[in-house]
Amino acid sequence: MDDINTTVIHVSTEEELLQAIQDTDENTTLIVIEEPCQTNQNENIKDTNEIIKDKYKQLISTKSNQINVNSYSDQNNNTNENNESTNNESKQRSRKRKRQTQNWKQNVRKRYRQSGKEYINAKGKTVESKRIKTRKDCKGHCKYKCSDKISASERKSLFDSFWSLNDSAKNVFYSRTVIRNKKKRHRTSKQNSRKQFSYEYNFNLGLIKAQVCKEFYLSILDISARRIQWYFDHKNPDFENKRGQHIKYKIREAALCIIRDHINSSSRVESHYSRANSSRKYLEPTLSLSKMYQLYTEKCQSKSIKVEKSHIYRSIFNSEFNLGFHIPKNDRCDQCEEFKSSSKNNVLTDEFKKKYENHIENKNNAKVERDQDRHSIKPVVCFDMQNVITCPRANISNFFYKRKLNMYSLTAHFSLNKCAYNAVWPETLAGRGGNEIAN
Incomplete structure (x- = not known):
């Protein structure tokens, strides 16, 4: 050395x-x-x-075989930091939730396995965490004197650096610290011996390369010899690794912009009941995702533009837009809906049951008061703003791209003569605010 x-x-x-x-x-x-x-x-x-x-x-x-393990560790840490910064970016509101692949169980298991932490495998068995093991005394019986070359603190540093690498970086580590040579001599009389190669194990401490025995190398990293053998077997030129060699189908940005423009061209309607609680916009009830893709196909064919697959159109619609097709209604009682949900899940408490019984009693009392008001000689006028009506309505493709005229409908009921009155006006005449209706 x-x-x-x-x-x-x-x-x-x-x-x-x-x-x-x-x-x-x-x-x-x-x-x-x-x-x-x-x-x-x-x-x-x-x-x-x-x-x-x-x-x-x-x-x-x-010294081409020398490598500083910490350089690979730093590279892997930088990659993890970039992934964390990407995950911490602000989430964009969309129609459906985006996939959080980093939280999938198989990916969590993979990260734990690569870092040497304890985890539960796919079969439900607990895999112990990796640690430095002492398999034999290298002070007096090892010809390389491994224990004298590498101190306890250096072993800990090598162990931590190795298990901070991902699988690809670990393969680079093997290539720099292990050398496989043809066996030098035969120890058996058989012509076909199972042993074909001998391995030389080294640890790089800065600029110094320290050769160690096999048992010491494997015990420091807490790995099996099969890992080293697998790496060199698949490194063989006879083994062709075809990963990452497939043709990558990348959609042109111009094609994606055409899809976005087509979705934006559809007229939007605000929710009538939950405008203050929801940022979602709504398309006409006569539309659907299949219908929109059909209109997109017809539009592209008329302009001699390549039509993308339906799953691409659906993916953009669900991930980049917060649009719906049905007008939601929030007129249901929150307490009654909570009671129904709790009853199905068998999570009702005595306190909540008592609270719900009081709620039903108040509802019945309110109905009694309402019935009395109906038969009262005092005049009572009840009014409500109905849903917004878009005009005109027709299943014609061009209509879906045009902005419709909003018609407002106000209904009132007079208690004495039991008559209902209705007022309809366009948005060009007045809005639907309280002051505008009162005027």
Whole structure:
């Protein structure tokens, strides 16, 4: 194992830097500290990394199997941070909830498995968490003296760094720390021996590569030898990995914009009963998602535009728009609906039952008062704003893209003569506010 020395130099000119590089051998790490030049303060020294680039290439090429585990750990941590920042973005209101793939059970199990944490597998069995294991004493019986080379703190650092990597980064780790060679000699008289290769295990501690035995390597990482064998078997050129080689079907952004424009071209109607409680807009009751896709197809064919699949249209409609086809009604009693729901789920409490009985009693008393008012000689006028009527209505494709005229309908009932009166006016005459109706 080669020892690499470290030399620190102070330079102020390019000539001093080049001379220092020439005087440095291959086993020395050069640390350059740039100092301002006294003769010319404005003269800049060229980038140190670019000038000594070729020199370090020679050092790296001689130690191509060396790798700092922490660099892969940092790369994996950056990826996790990017995923968390993406998940924390503000959610856009849409017709349907978006898939939260990161919360799927199989993906949660995968993250736990890759990080070495305890988890429950698909069969319902608990898999223990990974930990550093001591399988044998490498101080007196191991020819590599593994315990003397790597301290307890270094073992903990190697273990934590390894289990912070994902599966792809772990494969890179195996390629840098394990070397597979053809076996050097036969230990059996049989011609066809099962052993075809021998493995050399190493740990990289900074710039130092420490060779260790197989048992020490596997116990530090708490993995089986099958992982190493699987990696090298699938690394074989005879094994063709076809993952990620399929043709990626990407929809053009222009095609998606056409779908969005078509959805936006349909006239919208606000909810009559829940305008204050809902931000959802509504399309005409005569429309449906299938009908809208049919209209989209006809429009594209008339303009000689490629028609996208129906699932793409449906996906955009459900994920990017908060639209509905039916006008909701919130005239039901909240307490009665809560009682029905609790009765179905068998979660009723005595307190809630008593509260509901009082609620029914008050309802019956209110009905009695209403009946008395109906037979009273005092005149009572009841009025209500009915649903908004859009005109005209017809199953003609062009009508769905035009803005309709809203007609407002107000109904009143007079208690003495039992007659109902109705007033209808267009939105061009007046709105539906309380002051406008009173006038």
